[in-house]
Amino acid sequence: MAQNSLNSTQKIIVIGGSAGSLHVILYILAHLRADLTIPIVIILHRKNDSDSSLSQLMGLRTNLPVKEADDKEAILPGNVYLAPADYHLLIETDKNFSLDDSEKINFSRPSIDVTFQTAAEAYGEGVTAILLSGANSDGVEGLAIIKSLKGTITVQDPKTAQVPYMPQQAIDAMPIDQILTVEQLPVFINNL
Amino acid sequence: MDTPVGEQEIKYLLNDMLELYGYDFTDYAKASLKRRINRLFTLDRFPSFAEFRYRLRNDADYAKRFVEQITVNVTEMFRDPVFYQNLREHVLPVLATYPFIRIWHAGCSTGEEVFSMAILLKEANLLHKSLLYATDLNPQVLQKASTGIFPMSHMKQYSENYIASGGKEDFSRYYTASYNMVKFDEELSSRMVFSTHNLVSESSFNQFQLIMCRNVLIYFEKELQGRVFALFDDSLENLGFLALGSKETLKLSPIISKYRQEGKEKIWRKIH
Numbered sequence: 001m002a003q004n005s006l007n008s009t010q011k012i013i014v015i016g017g018s019a020g021s022l023h024v025i026l027y028i029l030a031h032l033r034a035d036l037t038i039p040i041v042i043i044l045h046r047k048n049d050s051d052s053s054l055s056q057l058m059g060l061r062t063n064l065p066v067k068e069a070d071d072k073e074a075i076l077p078g079n080v081y082l083a084p085a086d087y088h089l090l091i092e093t094d095k096n097f098s099l100d101d102s103e104k105i106n107f108s109r110p111s112i113d114v115t116f117q118t119a120a121e122a123y124g125e126g127v128t129a130i131l132l133s134g135a136n137s138d139g140v141e142g143l144a145i146i147k148s149l150k151g152t153i154t155v156q157d158p159k160t161a162q163v164p165y166m167p168q169q170a171i172d173a174m175p176i177d178q179i180l181t182v183e184q185l186p187v188f189i190n191n192l
Numbered sequence: 193m194d195t196p197v198g199e200q201e202i203k204y205l206l207n208d209m210l211e212l213y214g215y216d217f218t219d220y221a222k223a224s225l226k227r228r229i230n231r232l233f234t235l236d237r238f239p240s241f242a243e244f245r246y247r248l249r250n251d252a253d254y255a256k257r258f259v260e261q262i263t264v265n266v267t268e269m270f271r272d273p274v275f276y277q278n279l280r281e282h283v284l285p286v287l288a289t290y291p292f293i294r295i296w297h298a299g300c301s302t303g304e305e306v307f308s309m310a311i312l313l314k315e316a317n318l319l320h321k322s323l324l325y326a327t328d329l330n331p332q333v334l335q336k337a338s339t340g341i342f343p344m345s346h347m348k349q350y351s352e353n354y355i356a357s358g359g360k361e362d363f364s365r366y367y368t369a370s371y372n373m374v375k376f377d378e379e380l381s382s383r384m385v386f387s388t389h390n391l392v393s394e395s396s397f398n399q400f401q402l403i404m405c406r407n408v409l410i411y412f413e414k415e416l417q418g419r420v421f422a423l424f425d426d427s428l429e430n431l432g433f434l435a436l437g438s439k440e441t442l443k444l445s446p447i448i449s450k451y452r453q454e455g456k457e458k459i460w461r462k463i464h
Contacts, residue, residue, distance in 0.1 A: 090223035098221040102264040
């Protein structure tokens with residue numbers, strides 16, 4: 001497979017989730033292998049408070065370092081980054097983050113579409129995207145862009161989602177590479 | 193399914209803006225810029241990039257629209273209430289010791305933060321001896337800011353922010369409502385000076401005790417951020433304060449050695 005020729009600095013995992021996805025994200029984090037080198041970026045819709053307790057909560061589940069992404073921070077292997085509340089998180093082609101506080105997209109800031117699209121433009125076929133449970137369609141357009149730039153797109157099996165709308169929207173819109181249960185998600189990531 | 197305006201095309205547009213209109217966006221962070229430009233291209237329904245570029249090059253009014261649309265003008269009053277609480281409790285008591293207070297709101301957009309600051313100053317009984325310099329590269333947003341008129345629909349949120357920041361008054365005492373808009377008291381705007389200023393290309397124009405520049409630098413590349421920090425350093429009196437947005441930091445800049453962060457909020461004090 002073409003992907004195997006990429007090394008881990010050319011790969012990235014982007015995970016988007018909304019209503020009903022927090023416990024899935026925590027489950028994934030708890031089951032990641034400790035020597036995973038591909039950076040993970042998590043975009044989770046949440047309330048607009050800027051406290052960092054969510055990244056601390058996530059950090060308790062894994063030995064990988066978890067932090068909120070900072071503006072102009074370099075994306076490093078082996079790290080888990082969380083999009084900060086009330087900003088869009090963008091990925092620059094030089095593999096740095098940048099933040100943007102422009103209008104909400106799909107009623108959301110951070111918007112999953114924005115991170116997915118810029119990840120596709122920066123990492124191309126090195127992107128693996130996972131769209132989880134949620135009640136709106138943020139992320140669906142981003143998945144399509146990732147696919148068009150030869151990335152891999154995965155969604156949580158809507159049957160296992162607390163709110164199946166978001167993954168179902170993606171399935172209805174395009175062919176999905178993998179549709180996985182909650183238990184299969186970390187196994188899939190650990191094998192990337 | 194790549195975006196209609198790609199990286200090379202963006203370079204052409206940015207060169208046009210610089211050569212023909214004097215606006216330098218070349219060191220703006222690219223991912224956000226690309227999104228904004230593509231958003232505008234779609235919004236204005238251009239059939240092709242060539243037509244987009246032709247319009248930009250040949251229509252000065254459209255160039256104004258371009259500036260207005262690719263810069264981000266999302267702002268609110270008392271955004272991040274804890275930050276304002278910090279200003280109230282830790283910065284204003286220091287400013288109060290000066291005979292005359294000069295504050296610079298760099299990249300003030302439509303003015304919501306300037307009015308928030310004026311309210312803080314008024315409540316600390318400092319407004320009469322303060323001058324708030326509000327600048328932005330975009331004359332349209334400054335014009336809006338100078339009217340002191342804001343949509344009624346935002347007042348509920350702003351009032352909640354105000355209270356969360358430690359405000360004790362009834363927020364509505366600061367404005368007069370008319371239909372779906374409100375106008376803030378002229379006592380507040382009487383201490384404001386609005387002027388265009390481009391952080392990218394212009395130099396220091398005064399000395400201040402407090403510079404507020406929140407969620408502006410995130411749109412700049414690192415190297416440009418460094419140049420703007422040097423400009424702020426030139427414009428800040430010794431022992432003055434620099435306040436940034438909640439995800440911005442002075443940490444990566446060489447001027448950091450002259451500054452000390454005050455508490456957990458993004459407020460630094462110049463100590464050398």
